Amino acid sequence: MEQKRIEFDPVEIPKPIALRNTLSGLSEAHLTFDLCMRILKTNGLEIRFIPKHLQSEDIIIAAVSNSSHALHLIDPELITKKVAQAAISKNPLALKYIPHELRASSLYNQAVKMDWRAFEFLPQRAVTKKRCLTFLKERLTEIETLNIGQLRNVVKNSFPSEIRADKEIIELEWMLGIRYFKVKKFDASINKFIVVEPAILDRFNVELSPEKTFFYKTFKSFLKKVNNDLNRAELQDFHFKGIDIRKLDIKNAYISTDTLQRFGLYDDSFYKLNISGGDLQFLPQTQIVEQSSSNNEPQITPFIHGIHEREGYMHRIHYISDIHLDHRLLKAFPIQATEREIYRFISKIVTEMLESTEFGYYDYLVVAGDVSSRFDIVHMFYRILSSQCKRAQIIATLGNHELWAIKDRTDSLDELINEYRELFTNLGVLFLNNDMIFIHDDNQFDYLSEKEILTSSIEELRKWSRMSPFIFWGGLGFSGLNDSFNATNGIYRNSISTRAMDQKHSQRFDIVHNKLIEALGDRKVIVCTHTPLSDWSSQIYHPSWIYMNGHTHRNLQRTDDTCTVYADNQIGYYGKKVFLKWFDLRWQYDFFCDYPEGIHTISQKEYRQFAIGFRIQMQFTRKGKLYMLKKKGLYCFLYENDKNVRYFLSGGRIKKIEEQRLSYYYDHMDKYAEGVKLALSGYHKQLLALSKAIKSIGGSGKIHGSIVDIDFYNHVYLDPQKRNIVPYWATDITSRYVASDVLTLLSEKAPGLYKNYKKLIKNSSSKMEVIELKHSQTGKYESGTEMYKGSNQMRALQYLLDHNIIREWNEEVIDKILQGSSNLSLSSEMTFD
Numbered sequence: 001m002e003q004k005r006i007e008f009d010p011v012e013i014p015k016p017i018a019l020r021n022t023l024s025g026l027s028e029a030h031l032t033f034d035l036c037m038r039i040l041k042t043n044g045l046e047i048r049f050i051p052k053h054l055q056s057e058d059i060i061i062a063a064v065s066n067s068s069h070a071l072h073l074i075d076p077e078l079i080t081k082k083v084a085q086a087a088i089s090k091n092p093l094a095l096k097y098i099p100h101e102l103r104a105s106s107l108y109n110q111a112v113k114m115d116w117r118a119f120e121f122l123p124q125r126a127v128t129k130k131r132c133l134t135f136l137k138e139r140l141t142e143i144e145t146l147n148i149g150q151l152r153n154v155v156k157n158s159f160p161s162e163i164r165a166d167k168e169i170i171e172l173e174w175m176l177g178i179r180y181f182k183v184k185k186f187d188a189s190i191n192k193f194i195v196v197e198p199a200i201l202d203r204f205n206v207e208l209s210p211e212k213t214f215f216y217k218t219f220k221s222f223l224k225k226v227n228n229d230l231n232r233a234e235l236q237d238f239h240f241k242g243i244d245i246r247k248l249d250i251k252n253a254y255i256s257t258d259t260l261q262r263f264g265l266y267d268d269s270f271y272k273l274n275i276s277g278g279d280l281q282f283l284p285q286t287q288i289v290e291q292s293s294s295n296n297e298p299q300i301t302p303f304i305h306g307i308h309e310r311e312g313y314m315h316r317i318h319y320i321s322d323i324h325l326d327h328r329l330l331k332a333f334p335i336q337a338t339e340r341e342i343y344r345f346i347s348k349i350v351t352e353m354l355e356s357t358e359f360g361y362y363d364y365l366v367v368a369g370d371v372s373s374r375f376d377i378v379h380m381f382y383r384i385l386s387s388q389c390k391r392a393q394i395i396a397t398l399g400n401h402e403l404w405a406i407k408d409r410t411d412s413l414d415e416l417i418n419e420y421r422e423l424f425t426n427l428g429v430l431f432l433n434n435d436m437i438f439i440h441d442d443n444q445f446d447y448l449s450e451k452e453i454l455t456s457s458i459e460e461l462r463k464w465s466r467m468s469p470f471i472f473w474g475g476l477g478f479s480g481l482n483d484s485f486n487a488t489n490g491i492y493r494n495s496i497s498t499r500a501m502d503q504k505h506s507q508r509f510d511i512v513h514n515k516l517i518e519a520l521g522d523r524k525v526i527v528c529t530h531t532p533l534s535d536w537s538s539q540i541y542h543p544s545w546i547y548m549n550g551h552t553h554r555n556l557q558r559t560d561d562t563c564t565v566y567a568d569n570q571i572g573y574y575g576k577k578v579f580l581k582w583f584d585l586r587w588q589y590d591f592f593c594d595y596p597e598g599i600h601t602i603s604q605k606e607y608r609q610f611a612i613g614f615r616i617q618m619q620f621t622r623k624g625k626l627y628m629l630k631k632k633g634l635y636c637f638l639y640e641n642d643k644n645v646r647y648f649l650s651g652g653r654i655k656k657i658e659e660q661r662l663s664y665y666y667d668h669m670d671k672y673a674e675g676v677k678l679a680l681s682g683y684h685k686q687l688l689a690l691s692k693a694i695k696s697i698g699g700s701g702k703i704h705g706s707i708v709d710i711d712f713y714n715h716v717y718l719d720p721q722k723r724n725i726v727p728y729w730a731t732d733i734t735s736r737y738v739a740s741d742v743l744t745l746l747s748e749k750a751p752g753l754y755k756n757y758k759k760l761i762k763n764s765s766s767k768m769e770v771i772e773l774k775h776s777q778t779g780k781y782e783s784g785t786e787m788y789k790g791s792n793q794m795r796a797l798q799y800l801l802d803h804n805i806i807r808e809w810n811e812e813v814i815d816k817i818l819q820g821s822s823n824l825s826l827s828s829e830m831t832f833d
Helices: 033-040 044-049 057-066 068-073 081-090 092-097 105-114 116-121 129-140 148-158 167-176 219-225 257-262 269-274 279-285 325-332 339-354 375-388 401-405 413-427 450-455 458-465 499-520 604-613 662-696 742-749 751-762 786-803 811-818
Strands: 183-187 192-197 207-209 212-216 313-320 363-368 392-397 435-439 445-448 471-475 525-529 546-548 556-559 564-567 581-587 598-602 625-631 634-640 646-650 653-656 707-709 714-718 725-729 735-738 780-783
Touching: 033 044, 033 057, 044 057, 044 068, 057 068, 057 081, 068 081, 068 092, 081 092, 081 105, 092 105, 092 116, 105 116, 116 129, 116 148, 129 167, 148 167, 192 219, 212 219, 269 339, 269 375, 325 339, 325 375, 339 375, 363 471, 363 525, 375 392, 375 401, 375 413, 392 471, 392 525, 401 413, 435 450, 450 499, 458 499, 471 499, 499 525, 598 662, 604 625, 625 662, 634 662, 662 707, 662 714, 662 786, 662 811, 714 742, 725 742, 742 751
Parallel strands: 313 363, 363 392, 471 525, 525 546, 546 564
Antiparallel strands: 183 192, 192 212, 313 581, 435 445, 435 471, 556 564, 598 625, 625 634, 634 646, 646 653, 707 714, 714 725, 725 735, 735 780
16 A cells, blocks of 8 residues: 555535535536636546546646546546656656557656656567666666665566576676575575575566576585575574684674674674663563453454455454563573574564464554564564565554653653654554544545644545545554553653643543544544553444554453454463454445435436445446435436436446336335345345355355355356255356256365365254255256346345345335235246346
């Protein structure tokens, strides 16, 4: 996730044009040149609300001059040389979105000169050996500050394979660290040195050269192979007999203490400064020493985003607190240690921690304070964590122990916090110190400081959060309301020494918390603090929010109707293992959440944004009017063409309707939804039971319409009318092999899952009842797509269950409701065409 304030202003509810700061919802008659230019100069992304035929060159230049991200919202046909130049001047990496025919040498040379990462987007014709050599030699001049990871990606994605095979290029890649040794170590079990070169891949991950492993009997030959580079070489089991290591660069090599002491090179100054000080002796009088409840390590659960289509896109929030590295380090190294030994010890803890879970894409990892009381140790931990954790965005709060790092009584707390803020910013870690993070599309975010939150109006906070699936807010929290355990107990050391100061900082958090409850009480907010809510606020837990904390070393998890609290992964001083716990959140927002009930005219882009919020894939480009009907949390949409004929909308598809009055649908939509939900209730329960059973044996369990996936090729169809199940294997939608029953399908087509089933029933008192449903006929091959048509109709109905969106309208349901009938169920006569 890119840490910067995004240039993105979520669309607000329509208000008088003179007061607007968005172009959303305006008719073409109101989209004057002056209005467009004024708004685009403050938010270039607003160009998405300007029709293509009104996007003049001046309009587009104004947009990209404000935000280069606007470039990918513009039709490539409208991008001119002047537009391209304006975009590059704003952000050289915008070269990525400029049509290839406009990527002239003057333009891409300017982009690369401004930011060498733009080399990745050079047209293929420009990537010559000479240019590549020049590019790499220029990077050598800035190697001290170079981001090698980014450079590797640029070379991988832009250098042709034949150029990467060139000897001069290979030599420069080694010099720059683009090519490196995956393993450099001495293996005492075979008495040999081992060197491993990783495979070289191109941009499509096609192997240009395979991984290579080399074995050497002598240190001399090993040293020659690694070009005298012993960085991260694992040599702790090698005794260096007859070798003077003082003549070698061993700064970052792993070498045994005995060897270092033998040559007078043992340096434990970092240890003396950060580990062996007097801080730990201060702990028993100031801290809760023992965890009062167990904290069991969770089993690793593979996480597949979208495994259940009806559950939406899920994101996993991993969390941990109170690692207390100081205690672990002192236990591991009671007398002495080198900085490299400490680094390696923390690396193992981080690796153990990350391997305790399964990461998806765009997950989040919250570290809720008390990593260490030493700034250098905190720095080392987060440096290692940020380098290893590539699939989750790290979010950090401080704990009371981090405040111990204040140098002396003359340093201010604000100065220390600013040091931490700079550290986290440089590492790409999101830092919460009474700050708020709005998560948005494309893994971007809006970041509001404490001051910005307090100076923003309730309406502005709601507007910014409107397209956020979830929001993070938090920080240390402090302990001003805790009468028995607060600053007077010395828990902050020199940084906060009085109860009054503790109460003042707690009050600051409580003020922001109260304002956010008023503004965002109906939003999905994750409160991440080190101390529990009761320590800094008199408020009770907000029932719609999620609260996370550490500090107490008393592990607690509550998930009921009154609150959701995850304070159950406080590792503490004596926790033997460091691991992560997690919970899952649906990625979803309601674009029309702040619209009042009624009938609204909306734009195509607003309709598409609503679909994006629910992760609904669709296309809609028809000209005409769109109507959104909102009532009691329900939505339905209608389309009107240029002949004033109205249709019911099911995503991007239109469906004919006899009744043309909008008021008719609005008046009946709540009763209609109630009737359809009642009709679907029994069938829906069976689908969920079938999904649960399949998941219990390790299958997918993903529901789409009337079909539940076992895996990519094996599925189960639950007939809505007959309620019998059809287990089948298929590679396409035109033909399939239908098995006589689910167990036969598993044994023939998914033997691994069949074994899981056998183990399950062996260790269980009862079989999976859902598998015992009435089955179809004996095994056979079938063709045709009728089953999928019915399943697609069912999927359209399921949007009502999932998102309260009515996408199918059936007059039979209305007739029965008007007749007062309570006998509503799926029937063969009830069609949704």
